[in-house]
Amino acid sequence: MGEAPAFVVDYLEGNFTNGLHLKSKGCRTSIDIGCDRTYIIGESDEKSIGIQIFDKSTGECVDPIVLGTKPKPTKSHSAILLDEDRILVIKGNTNSDDSFWFLEVNTPFVREQKTRLGAEVVAWSKAVIGEAEKPLVISGPSGVGKGTLISKLMEEFPFMFGFSVSHTTRSPRNNERNGVHYHFTERNKMEKDIDNGKFLEFAAVHGNLYGTSVEAVDVVADKGKRCILDIDVQGARSVRATSLEAIFVFICPPSFEELEKRLRSRGTETEEQIQKRLRNAKAELEQGTSPGLFDHLLVNDDLDKCYEKLKELLNLGHAVKPSHKSDLIHVPMEHTVSKIDEKVLINCGASEQEKSGVNMYVLDLASIKGGAPARTRGLDIYGVESSLNGVIGAQVLN
Ligand SMILES: Nc1ncnc2c1ncn2[C@@H]1O[C@H](COP(=O)(O)OP(=O)(O)OP(=O)(O)O)[C@@H](O)[C@H]1O
Numbered sequence: 001m002g003e004a005p006a007f008v009v010d011y012l013e014g015n016f017t018n019g020l021h022l023k024s025k026g027c028r029t030s031i032d033i034g035c036d037r038t039y040i041i042g043e044s045d046e047k048s049i050g051i052q053i054f055d056k057s058t059g060e061c062v063d064p065i066v067l068g069t070k071p072k073p074t075k076s077h078s079a080i081l082l083d084e085d086r087i088l089v090i091k092g093n094t095n096s097d098d099s100f101w102f103l104e105v106n107t108p109f110v111r112e113q114k115t116r117l118g119a120e121v122v123a124w125s126k127a128v129i130g131e132a133e134k135p136l137v138i139s140g141p142s143g144v145g146k147g148t149l150i151s152k153l154m155e156e157f158p159f160m161f162g163f164s165v166s167h168t169t170r171s172p173r174n175n176e177r178n179g180v181h182y183h184f185t186e187r188n189k190m191e192k193d194i195d196n197g198k199f200l201e202f203a204a205v206h207g208n209l210y211g212t213s214v215e216a217v218d219v220v221a222d223k224g225k226r227c228i229l230d231i232d233v234q235g236a237r238s239v240r241a242t243s244l245e246a247i248f249v250f251i252c253p254p255s256f257e258e259l260e261k262r263l264r265s266r267g268t269e270t271e272e273q274i275q276k277r278l279r280n281a282k283a284e285l286e287q288g289t290s291p292g293l294f295d296h297l298l299v300n301d302d303l304d305k306c307y308e309k310l311k312e313l314l315n316l317g318h319a320v321k322p323s324h325k326s327d328l329i330h331v332p333m334e335h336t337v338s339k340i341d342e343k344v345l346i347n348c349g350a351s352e353q354e355k356s357g358v359n360m361y362v363l364d365l366a367s368i369k370g371g372a373p374a375r376t377r378g379l380d381i382y383g384v385e386s387s388l389n390g391v392i393g394a395q396v397l398n
């Protein structure tokens with residue numbers, strides 16, 4: 001993070017029309033992309049900011065399928081085109097990390113979904129300020145001890161890790177609670193949600209459907225925590241193909257006999273289910289240990305030793321709790337937005353300066369990563385205290 005660059009001074013002194021793509025009308029903004037499309041961003045329902053696409057060549061307005069966790073409605077927002085693929089939407093009167101959202105209109109993910117669904121698609125991806133720790137994907141055959149290792153991590157580092165609560169069509173075990181261990185759901189409902197793009201990944205495992213919803217991962221990210229996904233090998237492969245850059249760990253048993261012993265001693269499956277899980281374990285072990293998919297393989301022989309190795313590869317000796325410095329950011333109701341190269345300037349006006357000493361935020365997009373259906377990480381932001389004569393100072397905010 002550096003100081004405010006000199007161009008901010010030049011920019012403030014003159015050239016204030018450069019990069020203004022914003023046509024604000026109340027709480028609606030419109031962004032032209034190419035010659036014939038206008039994306040209208042506004043409040044169309046009570047649940048989220050609505051999106052419509054106006055096709056100038058046909059004169060028709062289309063309601064696209066909107067994927068991703070959507071931003072809650074706001075009384076004011078601004079929007080600016082970043083490139084042909086994405087629009088940055090900034091919510092006004094927010095002082096949390098809820099301010100910055102990317103509306104993807106033509107990223108590879110959106111193009112793929114357009115083909116899959118045969119319809120117009122846009123996707124929201126919320127910005128994460130700073131470099132959040134990568135999510136952790138843990139896979140391995142049933143009974144190997146994934147859940148046991150995850151519980152230990154969550155117990156030792158409750159502020160650092162959050163569990164992605166999957167959906168499943170299997171019945172709950174005696175000790176399992178809906179919404180905590182899984183979201184237990186009907187197959188029809190889950191299939192419909194899958195069709196509607198609500199899942200980051202899903203797979204048929206041991207005769208049931210399991211899946212990670214986009215929301216399950218977002219809920220953890222919103223708490224500023226590092227997300228842990230306990231998913232099977234097919235799911236891990238699907239996640240690899242998404243924008244969620246994760247660390248992939250495969251847990252192996254010391255032997256097949258020991259796996260069987262653990263599965264039986266857990267006492268949660270019928271004999272028939274145990275047989276099915278053991279059959280599937282052979283294929284999973286083959287796929288999980290072949291090169292390319294997983295970053296790390298751990299053998300869970302002695303539980304404590306395996307746990308120590310897991311912590312080691314996660315660098316937990318040096319880990320720090322992610323800070324929520326983005327609380328320092330307050331984008332007021334009235335603000336203007338413009339863009340120069342990779343920097344977006346949010347001018348908050350003089351009244352904001354009186355309150356906080358900062359009247360402009362600079363967003364640096366150079367290091368952003370990821371994107372829909374998951375979060376866009378790595379947004380860099382600093383506040384600038386400026387005058388018409390030049391920059392007085394810069395506040396590092398993350
Ligand atoms: N290193 C170990 N040594 C002996 N027993 C273990 C070890 N690790 C876990 N176990 C036991 O093995 C059983 C299965 O563990 P666990 O439920 O964590 O497996 P899992 O991989 O999460 O299974 P599933 O994929 O079916 O959810 C549990 O009874 C657990 O206490």
Ligand SMILES: Nc1nc2c(ncn2[C@@H]2O[C@H](COP(=O)(O)O)[C@@H](O)[C@H]2O)c(=O)[nH]1
Pocket residue numbers: 139140141142146166167170201202203205206210211212230231232233234235236
């Ligand atoms: N692809 C996915 N696999 C998942 C998910 N949640 C759990 N799982 C895997 O299913 C098996 C069986 O789990 P169990 O709780 O019935 O014993 C196990 O390998 C899990 O890792 C998911 O969301 N997606």
